[in-house]
Amino acid sequence: MYELQIALRHISARKRLTFFAIFAVALAIGVIVVLMSLMSGFTDELISTTVENSPHIIISPQEDDQEFIHFSGYYSEVIRNTEGVMAVSTVFSGQAALQYRDNAEGVDLLGIDPVAENAVVNIENDIVSGDLFEISRTNNGIVIGDNLAEDLDVVVGDNVDAVIPTSEPRSFRIVGIFDSGTPADESTAYARFDTVQDFFGESGVASNMNVRVRDPYQADVIAQSIESDTGLDAVSWIEANSQILELINTQVAIVWVFYGLIYAIAGFGVANTLITVVMDKKKEIGMLMAMGTSRGHITRIFLLESLILGTMGVLLGCVFGYLGTVLLLAYPIDIPSETYYGLTTLPLKLDPLNFVYAIIFSFLINIVAAVYPARRAARLDPVEAIESE
Incomplete structure (x- = not known):
């Protein structure tokens, strides 16, 4: 599969740019995993406290x-x-x-x-x-x-x-x-x-x-x-704690917007790397097209580059996120009990689903980030590309 060979050569040719693109994705994944662990821990702790330490239903006149x-x-x-x-x-x-x-x-x-x-x-x-x-x-x-x-x-x-x-x-x-x-x-x-x-x-x-x-x-x-x-009047814990549940849902929505912004920043890093490769490899792209390589194959080369950068960033980011969460679990951070409904320490939960969500979302962002530079490379005129250097 020559597209993969070309993609790997492009990535290895600009090591510093590649490093920063991978690090941007890894940092985004690490931050997201820690934040999701915090959100999961907070939600579970709050629900557990509400459900386990309170009646599920209260009956009154x-x-x-x-x-x-x-x-x-x-x-x-x-x-x-x-x-x-x-x-x-x-x-x-x-x-x-x-x-x-x-x-x-x-x-x-x-x-x-x-x-x-x-x-x-x-x-x-x-x-x-x-x-x-x-x-x-x-x-x-x-x-x-x-x-x-x-x-x-x-x-x-x-x-x-x-x-x-x-x-x-x-x-x-x-x-x-x-x-x-x-x-x-x-x-x-x-x-x-x-x-x-x-x-x-x-x-x-x-x-x-x-x-x-x-x-x-x-x-x-x-x-x-x-x-x-x-x-008799029967009030469930869901009805009695509707404001808390609404607060959790609101926080989840806000946090996912925050996640999206972090991923977007990482995506720009990947896109910037690929655009730089397109500009740097114009002549090579033109020669490939002149030799009969289709525009679809050119697009595939840059999508593969994004996939490789994303995979390396995701793997490194998962390590960052795991180590960050474990470190915070090992050294609990005290918070005022009145801040969040009686919680006294910052709650975290090391949930495998958090890693799955982060990985899926990251790959989607990386693919989206690769679309523009891939299409730009595929639209190059072979003659102009060869004569650009």
């Missing part, structure tokens, strides 16, 4: 003027038998203040069955001290977030007082501390369901019910089914 769900035991059974539902947890919640010595913090005090709630939101995985299930073995046990524990200056075993305007203060013993990486760490406390009910002077009712489903991405459909069967 249908009417705005109703504060509680009555007959929660009956509704719980109906929801549990709904197709796609894995677990249901009944919750009683209220606002209270926790006091320890001179420290006081407002909290959402949630009354739960720890086994049922853990089946829904995996609280046990977030426990950093103590035991979640100790709540069910005592009527005054409480589990709080690590940030709340730090604000109150308490540890497992300390006693705190819960205070509300309509009841006498009640003493709770801290039996566990959790760290979910979400704002709940600062303002949420768990206690036994009947204990919290009694503290707020209620009985036989629930504030809401939390639901976990087998396929989180079917939560919207299952929520509609629950609403139809129970007449």
